[in-house]
Amino acid sequence: MTKYTFPQNFMWGAAASGIQTEGSTNKANDSIWDLWHQKSPERFYRGISSETVTDTYHRYQEDVQNMKKVGFNSFRTSIQWSRLIKDYETGEVCQDAVAFYNNYLDEMIANGIEPMMNLYHFDMPAELQEKFGGFESKKVVDMFADYAETAFKLFGHKVKYWITFNEPIVPVEGGYLYDFHYPCKKDGKLAVQVAFNIILAHAKAVHRFNALELENSKIGIVLNLTPSYTRNDSEEDKKAAWYADLLFNRSFLDPMVKNEIPQELCDVLEEQGVTPETTSKEVELITTAKVEFLGVNYYVPRRVKAREASYDLDYFTPEVYFENYVNPEGRFNPYRDNNEILPTAVYDIAKNVQENYGNIPWYLAEIGIAMDVESEGEPGEDGLIDDSFRTGLMKEHLVQLHRAIQEGSNCFGVHQWTFIDNWSWLNSFKRRYGFYRLDLETGDRIPKKHGLWFKELATTGSFED
Structure with a gap:
């Protein structure tokens, strides 16, 4: 057995979001998820919407006690734009939302749980999407900055860790390339414009945050970083992986962390005829918006190979430069759509951040091991659900993270996705x-049994394997 010990004051906890947990009680306005469910309930598994979900709005006190039971010292969730802001034009806030978020934050802080608050988790207000096209519009970019400043002023004295966006590439992919988020468009040029506008919205929010000079508060970004692994060592496959990394990782990571827009990315977008509309002032805002920490979400690796089949879509997607690839020798999770398991990817991510991004302070903002209800089974005589499969895999990933930390990676925490099974x-x-x-x-x-193991890990800062 080897003992793995993590640094003192390491942040242990979980991540969730407002829209996936709070429910719709007293919500000021609808989000695009409410709107989409009203229009197309058949798109949702078993037709279930986010209306009730885990009902954190009413059960936050109980939930904070449950956080303590599994040893959390920190927790990330999000403020819902559509809950907090009552009138988007005037910026008037919903007082019920202000009271709820204050109470929730107070409850966490009183119980020794550091809140980390995210401002956008895929939940564009429906009104702003329908009127202006959401982040298709520069007007909505400015409205986001206004909303962000309102949140900073309301809760900045309680929140030490702010995050502008969670996985900002996902609304681009889902809403404008691959049809798994509203507004379900397939338009490569529009996707690139939305991506740029989100980066701009982030930058404007960071500048608003810095102007307030909040004491003991930091601002960061959470990105889903997926290393691209090749089928073989051929130059063609290596180039395919380079493109995948550029378009899926560096497209957001470089502007938001390095404050650089890669020239190679500009060249690709120009080649494809999808260059976004920008101004020199906007680029200046992006290249001067310094974040103080990075969150990284990791679930599965990306496997790519050089394109062999012809590209048959009539609009631009990153796959014009590569094909996705399934590793025939890979190891797969039998409980989640056979997704590949590759713990060493965590080490590769950590080293990339260390070596290529100034070793910025970062944390593993999400790492999730999915199982379905059937595979978890029913509670045993001890009242616990046996999810030891999850614990075993988490150990493997943390061994790789520990290796990177020992080599100098500036990682300060781990948050598992998620606290309570939530609507997704x-x-x-x-x-x-x-x-x-x-x-x-x-x-x-x-x-679940995994919580007992995690509590020991969080309490002692170590585990044996």
Whole structure:
């Protein structure tokens, strides 16, 4: 057995989002997820919407106690734009939302749990999408900056860690390339414009945050970084991986962390005829918006090979430069759509951040091991659900993270996705990730064995394997 010890004051906890947990009680306005479910409920697994979900709005006190039971010292969730802002033109806030978020933050802080608050988790207000096209519009970029400043002023004295966006590439992919988020468009040029506008919105929010000079508060970004691994060592496959990394990772990582827009990216976009509309002032804002920390979400690796088949879409997507590839010798999760398991990817991510991004302070903002209800089984005599498969895999990933930290990687925490099985977009509750199972009929939180292991890890800062 080897003992793996993590640094003192390491942040241990979980991540979630407002829209996936709070429910719709007293919500000021609809988001695009409410709107889409109204239009196309058949797109959602078993037709389940985000209306009730885990009902954190009413059960936050109980939930904070459950956080303590599994040893959390920190927790990331999000403020819902559509809950906090009552009138988007005037910026008037919903006082009920202000009270809820204050109470939730106070409850976490009183119980020794550091809140980390994210401002955008895929949940564009429906009104802004329908009127202006969401982040297709520069007007909405400015409205986001206004909303962000409002949140900073309201809660900045309580929140030490702010995040502008979670996985900002996902609304681009889902809403404008691959049809798994609203508005379900397939338009490569529009996708690139939305991506640029989101980066600009982030930059404007960072500048608003810095202007307030909030004491003991930091601002960062959470990106889903997926290393690209090749089929073989051929130059063609290596070039395919380079393109995948440029378009899926560096497209957001370089502007938001290095404050650089890669020339290679500009060349690709020009080659494809999808260059976004920008101004020199906007580029200046992006290249001067310094973040203080990075969150990294990791689930699965990306496998690519040089394109062999012809590219048959009539609009631009990154796959014009490569094909996705399934490793025939890979190891796969039998409980989540056979996704590949590759713990060494965590080490590769950590070293990339260390060597190519100034070793910026970063944390593993999401790492999730999905199982379905059937594979987890029913609670045993001890009242716990046996998800030891999840614990085993988490150990393997943390061994790789520990190796990187020993080599100098500036990692300060690990947050697992997620706290309680939560509603997850089109998948609804198909995939379960939580420390607690959510009973969809009663709303009860049922503990899982993995939580006992995690509490020991969080309490001692170490584990043996």
